[in-house]
Amino acid sequence: MQNIIEYVQNKFNKNIKYSFNTGDTITIDYEIKEGERIRLQSFKGIVIQCKTNTFTLRKISGNIGVERIFMYNQPSIKNIEINKKGNIRKSKIFYLRKLKGKKANIKEKYK
């Protein structure tokens, strides 16, 4: 049963496996439509959760927290760049929402 679902994913979706995880800082370039024109927009933020089909990014823009949900197979995503690997203990870091400034930083993971 799982094989069939995998087969359909590979055949009809792009099904790219990304190597980022919760706590990483990534930049996504995605297409947006403005009337007739299509242009690329980038969103840089921290991954606060990874689900089976979606993941959530959080960034602070002008003192206001902004969160966006993306899908792994979303056709509008053109490029994903991993800027920083984060050293975290939880897979869902919602505690970041309550923190500000220096405390909202995540330590970098060195190999």
Add this chain to the structure above:
Amino acid sequence: MLGIIGKYIGMISLYDIHGISIPCSIIKAGPCTITQIKTIDKDSYCSIQLGFEHKNEKNTNKPLKGHFKKANTLPHKKLVEFTGYFPNLKLGDNIKVNIFHENELINITGFSKGKGFQGVVKRHGFSGVGESTHGQHNRLRAPGSIGAGSDPSRVFKGTLMAGRTGHERITIKNIKLIKIDIEKDLLIVKGSVPGYKNSYLIINKIINGSKSI
């Protein structure tokens, strides 16, 4: 109308040309074998019987073995009849997903998930009696009155009450067929289908010109 027997595999999201996600169900349908053809002369109505998924011969009883031997096929797990006259189909023919085409509307029949003994709010969509606050208690999901008092002196038949819910035969009409995979016998339809994973489904073509069957 001609159809096919299938099995529900699971759900997935695909994307259309505008990049909007469509929730889709995967159905493994066919290949089905014709195990019996009923005619007006013999049975006073026309239909074909299709068999789906092979079964161990050891687990088949003698009457069924004879039935499959007549059609010269292996024993099948699931048998379903489709009414209609199909002059170019013969006993033992295989029916595959290529009887359908993409963007077609189809009907899907199956058994819904069993939900056990449920109250009237879930079973019949009652809205309950009272509120949760303002001094009230245990009236939030209550059925209310079930009839008048001394005049009929009884409860009318068919009054909606709590009871076993689900596991009913359900047909969902006009489901859009999004993709067909002929290599692996898969149908991908928009939205959900009745029943559990691995439960049997009957997929019917809709008669030309009319939306409902």
